[in-house]
Every structure is written in structure tokens, then in C-alpha cells.
Amino acid sequence: MRPSVAVDLGGGLTLAHPVVAASGCLGSGRDVPALVDLHRLAAVVTRSLTRAPSKGAPTTRAAETASGFLSWVGLQNPGVEEFVEVDLPRLTRFGTPVIASIAGSTLDEYVRMASWLHVQPGISGLEIYLGTPDHERRGDPFFSHLERIREVVGTVSRLSRVPVFVKLPALLPDLVATARACVRDGAHGLTLIDAVPGLAVDAGRLRSKLAGPVGGLSGPAIKPIALAAVYRVSSALPDVPIMGVGGIATGEDGVEFLLAGATAVQVGTAMLVNPSAPVEIARGILTYLKDKGIGSPAELRGRLRVRGDEEAPGRADDDGMPGGTAAGRTGSVPWGSTP
Amino acid sequence: MRPSVAVDLGGGLTLAHPVVAASGCLGSGRDVPALVDLHRLAAVVTRSLTRAPSKGAPTTRAAETASGFLSWVGLQNPGVEEFVEVDLPRLTRFGTPVIASIAGSTLDEYVRMASWLHVQPGISGLEIYLGTPDHERRGDPFFSHLERIREVVGTVSRLSRVPVFVKLPALLPDLVATARACVRDGAHGLTLIDAVPGLAVDAGRLRSKLAGPVGGLSGPAIKPIALAAVYRVSSALPDVPIMGVGGIATGEDGVEFLLAGATAVQVGTAMLVNPSAPVEIARGILTYLKDKGIGSPAELRGRLRVRGDEEAPGRADDDGMPGGTAAGRTGSVPWGSTP
Amino acid sequence: MKRVRAEVLNTRRHGAYHSITIVAPEVAERVRPGQFLSIGMPEGRSFLLRRHFSIHQASRRGGWAGTLEFIFDPAGAGTSWLAEVKSHQYLDVIGPLGKAFAYPTKLNTCLLVSEGYGAAPIYFLAQELRARGKRVDMIVGGDNADLVFKAIEGKRLSQTISIMTGDGSLGDQGNVLDAFPGMLEATEAQVVYAAAKRSTLRALADVCIERQIPSQMAVEELMGCGIGLCFTCVVPVIRKDGSGFDNLRACTDGPVFNPARILWDRWMGDEPRLEPTPPEGFPVIGAWPG
């Protein structure tokens, strides 16, 4: 890769190119197959680690949906200690920056895991996963209570010497406000988006295709949803590093996320289908930059042009008809406020 | 259709079969092409009506995404008065129940539209669309403030002599709580889900493919998301009529929604691609019922079996390893609380 | 408007273009130039939407009776799939769709301008105009010779023809706009018809409006359904009484419009070239001569 595709995520985290392996899609770390060219990835995010080992969800754990992949792995992982002992040394051998994803079930667990991980040689960043049930809030996922997000993010960010990214789901109507709060509380950057809750039904057998009633939807189906989330948050927080993730499979997809406001991108499902996807995506981004004569991925960031920027969509409708602009004025944009 | 596919939505609204045309996908009402066999639809939901005529969004209004359709029509419609005068008489000619979708920009607009519509001959129900900007709340969509949802739903439900359905988006983390509040405030039923906010980028031209930064994602891509929403809400509110919508294109899709807890289903995007989709879906549901020896669509409702129902997923992980169940206990279900 | 399972009779290549001829008597019998077909995509693909193509030929009599031909240049997912379609396969076809070009009753000299696959409806129109005793002249353009559709056919159908290619590999170098003022004068055209890309149509429209020459143009807009259901294909068109504009569906109220009534700036707001919206007194040539 030419140096010009390097991206600076800030906090000392510079990547050789903008394409990172997403959490949960790279095996256990100890036995990544050679087909995934580990040393050519810009960075890897580990599967989300829990304090103690977790066996994860019962089977069946996955289903195929239209241009999507629905899965519920339930965070099967060796636990943070065994990860540091067994997986991390093998991962770091490749010289690729490792970002550890942490999934606590109490504030204390987040703190213990972060304290243990951030000082490990080879750990270049932390990613806070907030989808785990919060045992101090009746099992609601952490992301469902803003004050819990802030406690976790604030505490972890204060203690960590490596940059902390917070992974947010798209389905928060107050996504921008939440993102802003995370940054105010010390988060270095954001990862957008987590898999989207979905259900697949086996009509023939009258049952859920997965062992549970819900899984996370990933893959090309969710790309527009992820792009919208990245665009919204990066428009509101243009200086905050964002890793965009959701359905990225080609160089063009990668470019789309950079244009929408991502600093780097993560690749999950595409890697399952095509283990060299991240490398191909990085190459595709480079080709695009060359073709367009653009100097670096950073110059793409937030360059997305939208008709609404130039001409308020509201005004387009305003031809003096009473109320005719009800929907038009702010464009009936189906999302929440961006305070 | 055999009488046995009839469904009772309650409130006097009985449908010949469970397949309804979704809002916004049936032209203007005054000129529905004959290819859509109007008199064979169970019911039609009108495009969302505004108090005054609306010209809708600027163009380009649509883009194709992976197994999805991204559109921003911006509620182009003739306004409620012209609708009643011109479109409604032509729609009712077919004897198909008409459900009017209303989109206000103030509480007063909702009230005026509902008052005007609910007494019109041929109007069998109302569907409240909550995605319009609320001019009394800085343009935030109505659905982003629970108290506004409740005001609108409560007021409209109290005045209407026809059953009122509330259409909710999937991206509320407190979807179940919101649904419950709607019902408590008088809503007769729910329509789940609205199109999901999404963005499509034209990398070559460095711009949004639509004229605005966001559109609504519909089609097969969102089916798992819609199914999960229907399942969650219907599990919590088993007695409330639910119309499921999102990516339904085949009889099997329809059955999946009924199993997940829908009473009836709505079809949008599939009708754009295949104008006889609703009729084919209804026929497919009938065939399924016959094959399985099930007496009526109502008997499918909520019959979805989930492994988690029989064996709590948490326990599956509990083999005495400390903390091993952190993620497993409530299964790391990526959604909000279901109070 | 009918929906049929239509057998593919024949597929051919003309330079860069693929042509497909289908057997669809129910559709063919009512077709007029400017109307289009909607083709369903196969199942199991990630692209869902129907694709839309102008009708190039409709044979109502003779050995080919009941057949329809359309042409395309394989670019995206849908047209690439269509390029693989073979004879005897069946296509899901809806048509005829949209409003056709209107024929002038009194005016007689017609200049027809097309770019790329725009020639498909324009050649069909030329035939019909000639059958009505009109004089037809043409400007046909394309980026290169391969992208000029059936130049010989164009020559056959027109009194005089100007062929323009971006690289000069056929006819003159330049685009159809370069040839337009000269041909207008040389042919003393009384009516202009065009099918071309949006920016070209707009420039042609500017000239027609300035010179008060009535014209009709077939536009393209992304169509979610092609049959009037979704309102995604709209074009802002000034009302006949001048009292404002309506967003009209290109699929049912178009694709042929009087360009003098299109609010081009508003419609092209999403094009790179952005100009201020037109002044209130935007000239509207109301009644179509015919």
C-alpha cells in the first residue's frame, strides 16, 4: 500500500490504510486462517471479550436473509485473561494493531477488563461494546440507558492510556446525542454501527431459525442504515474519529463510508464470505483515490454532497400553498433530533 | 379466497384475507392501475395525507440498494380535502376497505384530519404516521418524543369512530414501551414497521443518490428487522391487532409475519415490482394453511416457537464457570428493555 | 397497460447496444413512439427494481406481427443480466407505458435529435412521422461510432442527417448541441423532438424556447415502479395555467414532456451544474401545436 492511504485515527493510532477487521469476524485470534492476510490488515478488533470465558449462544446461531446475515453468537470468547495469554501474542506477531472489544455485564467488569487490557503490549485501542445485558439494570442492554453508557464510557476512557472507541447501534433515535455524550465523557472515537436486531422465521417448522428470538443483522442489507448513522453523527461531530461498519464488501463501499464521514472502516460479514475482502477493499479505495486525484482517505471524509446542503429541501416545496410544506420543511426525515 | 383466510382486525374491521396495501405504494388513489387488482386486496392504506396538498421531496427520490429500495417521496399527496373529494370515491368503488394514513405537522393538524376523515363513508380505519416533523417541537419527528406520540394518539383515538392504528418505526429502543403507551391511550392497533432511515452514496459523483441525505429503506433487506419488531411487540401485547410490514413479497413471507405475531400484513415495495404481489401473497398464505391443516390466519398468530421459550438461553451456558454466563444469561439480546 | 410473460424471439448486437425482440401481441398492438416497457428482474438477485426501456420497434403486421424491440447498453446490474438473456427465454414485461410523442397536425418539418440509446424511440418516431407525410431530419450523436445506434437506419429515415461523435470516429466531432443551431436553420424545422441525456435536453430546450419552436422531449428519471404507484419518478412541470407547478410522474404523465413546461433548475438540482432558480416570468409555451 502506498503511504498515502494511511489514516490517522488520532490518539497515536495511525493505520497503514483505512480497512480494519470488525469485531467477532476473525475467529478466536489464536487461529486466524492464513487466507485472512493478517499482516495486511490496517488493524483488527477482537471478538468482544467478557471477563470470564463465555460459551455463547446455543445453536443454530445463524441464518441467511436477503443480502444479509443474521447471527447470534452470544459473545463466545475465551475471557479476557485467556485472551491476553493465548490469543494476543499470536495476533501481535503480525505487527497489526489490535483493538480489544470489551463487553461487561457490570460497570466493574468493564473497568477490570479495560485496566487489564490497556497496558498489554500490542493493544492499540479499546472498543466498548454496549449490547450486553446490564446486571445492575435488570438485564437491559447498557446502550438503553444513557446514564449507564456515560458511566461506562467515562470510567473506561479516564483510565485507558490507549484510545477508546464506543460502538453504538443504529437504533437509538437519539444517536447523535448519545455520540456527543460519549465524546464529552472522554471517548476518543466511535464505531458505527453494530449489527441490527432481526428475526428470521422458518415457516415450514413454525420456528425461529436461530436458537433465540433475535440475532444481529449484518451484510449489504444494512449498508444504507450504517451509512445514514455515520453521516448523521459525523455531520454533528466532524472532528471525532469514526469507524464505519455495516455491509462493506468492496472498495466502492469503503469510499462511500469515508464520504459519509468515516475516518476508517471495519469489515465483518464480507470477510466471512471472502477472506481477502479487507485487502481488496483497501486496494479499491487506493484505486479510487488515484483515479480521482485525491491525496488521502482523510480528504474524502465528509465530502459527501447533498442537494439539501445547497438548497433546503423545504424551500423546494414552498410555492405558497398553505401547509404544502408540512412534510417538506425539514423533509420528513425519519429520524430523531440532532441537538 | 375461501372464507377461512378472513381476519378480524377488531373494531368492526374484518378483512377478506390478511394482505393489505401499505401506505405510499398505491399511486394517488385516483388512478390505481388495473394491474393492481384493487378489489382483491383485503384493504388499502392511503399514502400519508397532509392537511394541505404537498409536493413532496425534490428529485432524485429513489435508489436501489442490496435487496432494498431507498426512497424519499416526502409525502407528496393532494391533501386531505382533495383526497376525500377526488381519490376516495374512486377507491371505495372497489368495495375494498380504505384505511387513511394521516401525517400532521401539529397536533391540531392530526385532529382536523382525523375529524374530517373518520366520518367519510368508505373510511374503515385510520393509520397515524408519526414521521413528520413536529412544528411544535423544533421539527423533531413526532415519534421522537413519547409525550407527543401520546398526545396525538390519545386525541385521535378518542375522537375516531373507526379503529386507529399507529405506525411505528423499528428504531425506537423503547419500541415495546411506546407500543404499550399507544394502546393504553386508545390506539386500536399497531402497524410495524415504517421504512428504516438509510443513505445511499454515489461514490463516483461524491454525492447522496437521493436529493436529501436520507431516505426510507424498504424491501426484503429489512424483513428481519420488521419481523423482530413485530415479535417483540406482539409478545408483550398479544391481544393487540398488529399489521406487519417490511419486505413481504411472498406467501411464505406473509406466514412468517403471522407466526411472529401479526394479525395482518401490509405490502409496499413488492407491489412496485410485482403489482399482483398482494394477491399472490394472500394465495400463498391460503396454500400454506391448507398444507398445514391450519384453520385460519389467526391460528398462526404468535405460534412461532423459539428455542429460548423452552430452555432459557442463559441456562444453556451455565456450567459452573464463573462469569461464563455474562453474555448468555439474557442472551446478549441487542435491544432495549421490555417493561 | 398489460403485463405479459413474453418470449424472447431474438437478441442482437448493434455496436455497443444489445437489442432484444420479444413476442407480446397484447402490448405491441397499442404501442406508440415514446412509450416504454418495464422488464422484471429475476428472483434471487440483490437488485429488485424493474428496468425501463423505450420501445424501438413494434411490428403489428407481417411475419413479425406482435413483436416489440428495445435496445440497451449494458451498464449496471440489470442491463448486464439482460445482456445474457437468450432466445426462447421469457421476460416479465409490462407495457406499453407512458405518454407517447404527439404528432403535429399542421406543422410539417420535424427535426429529431437523439443521443446514444435515445435513437431507439426517435427512429420509431421518425417512421411514424414519415408515415404521416412529415419531413424528418435528424441529429444523431454518441461518444464514439460504437455508441451511435444504427447510423444507416438513421440515414434511411431522414431527409438530411447530422451524425456527431465525441471522438469524431463517425460523422463530425462534437455533440448534438454543436449541430443543433445549424440543423435548425438548414432544415427550417418547425418542430423539435429529442431523446438524450438530461443536460443535453435542457440545452436543446433553451434554444427551442428562445426561438419559440415547439418541442417534445422524452426524459429519464429513476423509476421505482414505472406504473404510477410510487411517485419517485416525478418531474416538476409548470401548470398549463401558469399558476405554479406540479411534480408529475414521468412514468404516467411522461416520459414525453413539453420542455418549456419543465422547471429545469428545480429538476436538475441534483446535477453538478447548479444554477439559480428561474425568474417568475419563465416562458411557458402552453398549447401544443397539433
Place this chain on the structure above:
Amino acid sequence: MKRVRAEVLNTRRHGAYHSITIVAPEVAERVRPGQFLSIGMPEGRSFLLRRHFSIHQASRRGGWAGTLEFIFDPAGAGTSWLAEVKSHQYLDVIGPLGKAFAYPTKLNTCLLVSEGYGAAPIYFLAQELRARGKRVDMIVGGDNADLVFKAIEGKRLSQTISIMTGDGSLGDQGNVLDAFPGMLEATEAQVVYAAAKRSTLRALADVCIERQIPSQMAVEELMGCGIGLCFTCVVPVIRKDGSGFDNLRACTDGPVFNPARILWDRWMGDEPRLEPTPPEGFPVIGAWPG
């Protein structure tokens, strides 16, 4: 594990099954029975995931050197696409994947049980066992004659064979379970190998465990990647030291498992037949004889 663009040499039909032979010398040279291939799906489809198939034949010598054969019964979207694949097309292939059947060193009489396409790896295994001087007997089953894969090949490969069909259209009427106890006794089998549907494997395992006959079974679980990345394909397997179980990936730690170590009830929790989880003292036959 290699990833190759492999040319399709040949496609054939055997009853209900399609067979595809590909040229993939880098893969073929290391293949053992029980291992599988992962086939990438084409672009532009709504189904993304790779599909997985047991290796039926690997030719390392002779005119067909470097070729691999797999078979399938077109059912869903991916296999229906594969059924249309023609000679000289290229497939995106990863292989060999997974752990193979182990060969017994001391024990000599092997009973091989397969249902449907399970015969694909089982026939391959039979060849290899015979090459090692083992006695091979077989039970081969299918719903009907069409779904019994190459019965003649089965006969050729085995000392004695019992063919079972659901409708009695070939061999005896019944399923492979009906024939199992009888064949166990008749052949005095010392080792059992099987590839069949989950419920069948489980029932076979029950008999083997009860009679303390060592066995190996190739399982199927939906695989998101096939190469160990996603952890969606796990099977709950009791640890060798009996201290609990681990969710092992069928793609890397399987698909061949010692059925005595599978926690069947837990694994089959999603099957209609739900039973209480096994008591603590679930019998574990630890060491594989060989």
C-alpha cells in the same frame, strides 16, 4: 486450506444428485475423506454465504489428477445456482476444510452408514479404508431410489451392503436405523462411521454408545464462513477430561466428531424432539482406537 479459482471439468447427474468435478490440484493433493469444500456464490445475488460440500472424490494420480468431485441435491438458492453451472465455468473454492475421518490402526471391521448425500464422503472413506486393508460393510439409505446415491458404487465398495429406501423403491423399505442393529451383528463391526441427518446420527450414536462401539460421525451445522472465523457452526462437545463441554466449531474442529462426546440434547435443542439434558454421568468414550 487454499483458495482457488477452479475450473469446472465436468457436471453429471446421478439420480436426484448433481455432481461437479473441478480442477484444483493445490486442494486435491491433501484431501482426506470427511473433509469438505466451500464454494463462493456469484455476485449480485441476494444469497451471500458460501455453500459447503463434502468431498466425494479426489484424484491424485492418472488422467484426472488434481480433480475433486462433490455432489448435491439442488434444494435452496445456492444449490439451485450450482445446478446450472456448466463445464469450463470457474468456481471460487476453498479447501480442504475440516478434520477428516480417522482410520483405525488395530480394528479391522468397519460399518459405514450413510443417508442421502452422506454417501459422498462415505464412499470416499470406504475406498481409503479398503486401501488400508480394512473390511467395509455399508448401509446406504434414501427416501427413494433416486435419492440413494450410486447404489452400484456402494455395492462395489463393500463386502455386504444393505440399501434402505423410505418407499421401498430400492433395497428394503425403511431407514438406515432399521437395518443398523442387524448389520452390526451380521458384520461384527468393530468401528462405525456415519454421515446422515442429525436425528439419524443421534440414534446411531445411542446404539454405538450402548454397545461401546467406537464411532465417528460427520455432522452438519449451518456455517457462516467455513473457515473458523464466525463461530456460528458450533457443536457442544464434552471435554476429553470430562470437565464440562466446549462449543467447538464444526468447520475447524469437525465436521467429524466422536458422537459419544457430543452433547446431543443440547445441540439438538432446536429440533422438534426435545428431551431433558443428559445426566452428569453421560458416557464418554475418550480415546479413539487408532
